[in-house]
Amino acid sequence: MHQRTIRKPVTMDGVGLHSGRPVRITMSPAPPNSGITFRVASHDEPIPAAPESVVNCHYATTIGRNGTRIQTVEHLMAAAAGLGIDNLDVEVDGPEIPAGDGSAKPFVTLLATAGRAEQSAPRRSVKIPYPIRVGSGGRWIQIVPSETLRISYTLDNDHPAIGTQALTCAPSERMFIEEFAPARTYGFLKDLGLMRKNGLARGASLENAIGVGKRGVLNGLRYRDEFVRHKILDLIGDLALLGRPVVGHVIARNAGHALNFELVLAVQRALGLERRPAGAGLAVVPLHAVRRNGALVPAPGLAAF
Ligand SMILES: [Zn+2]
Numbered sequence: 001m002h003q004r005t006i007r008k009p010v011t012m013d014g015v016g017l018h019s020g021r022p023v024r025i026t027m028s029p030a031p032p033n034s035g036i037t038f039r040v041a042s043h044d045e046p047i048p049a050a051p052e053s054v055v056n057c058h059y060a061t062t063i064g065r066n067g068t069r070i071q072t073v074e075h076l077m078a079a080a081a082g083l084g085i086d087n088l089d090v091e092v093d094g095p096e097i098p099a100g101d102g103s104a105k106p107f108v109t110l111l112a113t114a115g116r117a118e119q120s121a122p123r124r125s126v127k128i129p130y131p132i133r134v135g136s137g138g139r140w141i142q143i144v145p146s147e148t149l150r151i152s153y154t155l156d157n158d159h160p161a162i163g164t165q166a167l168t169c170a171p172s173e174r175m176f177i178e179e180f181a182p183a184r185t186y187g188f189l190k191d192l193g194l195m196r197k198n199g200l201a202r203g204a205s206l207e208n209a210i211g212v213g214k215r216g217v218l219n220g221l222r223y224r225d226e227f228v229r230h231k232i233l234d235l236i237g238d239l240a241l242l243g244r245p246v247v248g249h250v251i252a253r254n255a256g257h258a259l260n261f262e263l264v265l266a267v268q269r270a271l272g273l274e275r276r277p278a279g280a281g282l283a284v285v286p287l288h289a290v291r292r293n294g295a296l297v298p299a300p301g302l303a304a305f
Contacts, residue, residue, distance in 0.1 A: 001123045003086040005029045007115035012106065014098025017072055017185070017209070018060055020202030023094030025076075027114065030087040032121035035243045036080055041093040043068045049077060051241050051264050052274075057257040059200055061238055071096040074257065075185075078237030079107030081245070082176035085116060086123060102184035102208040104233055108177055128248030132270050134262040139254040141235075141263045146249035151235065154253045155228040159188070161216045165228035171236070180236070182222050183229035186210035189218070235260055242267060 009028040016023055030037065036049040047053050047065045056062040060072040076097050080088055082104065090097075100106030133142035138156070152168040171180060187201060187209050195201040201209075210226060211218035223229055231252070238260035239246050246267070252259075268274055 001084075003032050003119045003121045003123045004084055004116050005031075005087040005119060006085060006111060007117045010110045010114040012098055012100070012110050014100055014106075015203040015208075016094060016096030017099035017102070017203050018200045019071060019094070019096045021094050021096065023092060023096055023098050025093075025097060026091045027110065028089040028091070029117065030089040032087060032119040034087045034089075036077065036086075036088045036090065036240075038063060038070050038073065038090045038092060040068050040070065040095075041091055048243075049073060049241055050243055051261070051268055054241065054261055057238075057261040059195075059257070061241075061257050061261070069095055072099070073097055074234050074237035075100070075104040076107045076237075077240040078233050079104040079111055079181060081236050081240035082171070082173065082181060083108065083111050083116065084123075084173065084245075085111060086243075087119065096203075099203055099208040102186075102210070103230070104181040104237070108181045123245065125245045125247045126242055126267065126271060126273070128246065128267070129271070132263070132266050134266050135253075135255065135259050139256075139259060141250060141252040141255045141259055143246070143248045143250045143263065143267065146247065149245065149247055150249040151232050152249070152251045153228050153232050153235070153255075155231050156254055157227070159212060161212050162227050165225040167225060167228050167232065169232070171232075176236070179223075180229050180233045183226045183233050184208070184210050184222065185230055186212055186227055189213045231255070238264060242273065 006029050009026055011024060011026045013024045038047045038049060045065055047063050053063040053065060055064040055069060061074045062069055062071045063073055070092055128143050128145050131142055131144045135141055148170050150170045154166040156164050187204055189211055192201060206219040235252060238257060241264050
């Protein structure tokens with residue numbers, strides 16, 4: 001298999017789910033082996049979509065460098081991974097990727113409009129050699145050797161609209177596009193006030209998230225088990241931070257972005273994939289940030305944001 005980029009630049013306007021700010025992104029072709037790189041229009045320094053760039057992973061995955069931050073990259077990352085696009089330049093004129101409809105579908109549509117171009121460099125996957133596990137209690141992820149990517153996910157939530165949802169799949173491109181990309185993020189109405197006070201969900205609406213009220217879902221579901229499908233979508237997006245497709249069976253229970261990122265770091269360490277020497281600069285900071293805030297990781301449903 002060869003690496004892929006897109007054929008022409010494409011643009012999308014929208015509002016950030018958390019920041020509530022209007023934002024425009026332009027995705028352009030990028031050279032082989034460059035990976036997915038984000039740029040903030042007013043800053044020169046690119047931010048590679050890599051574990052070393054992750055500065056926050058509660059509610060959303062945020063990457064940054066030297067004070068510049070881009071929030072909620074995971075649905076765009078999932079779309080690129082699902083379509084097998086390795087190299088992409090993403091220019092953003094605000095602090096967050098647009099929410100679209102709360103799923104990866106708008107990014108899939110946009111990337112499909114741009115068309116895909118095969119490149120000369122081979123694509124190298126990350127084959128999991130032995131089981132790797134992160135998390136504890138009722139929240140954990142493990143990845144075990146497998147000949148293809150498989151994902152098995154169990155989501156438990158006390159809310160009767162969610163309950164226990166479990167799904168196992170070996171996502172092909174078609175399956176990703178039809179079964180996972182359209183699954184939207186979700187949030188509980190009762191938490192909205194506190195989240196907004198904390199600078200989160202300020203752009204959230206029933207147009208870009210499944211709203212869960214006391215009596216149930218407020219704006220309908222695209223799939224009966226849309227919640228667990230979105231959790232799988234987030235996992236695909238966060239795993240894409242490794243920059244190479246993962247070959248292994250991921251088994252997850254009630255994870256979220258923080259735990260997804262712990263898995264990414266554990267895989268990176270186990271396979272010696274770090275781009276920076278251990279202990280140097282940013283490579284250490286996000287890890288501590290995850291652990292220090294570990295106790296603050298929200299309920300499984302909320303973690304989907
Ligand atoms: Zn999400």
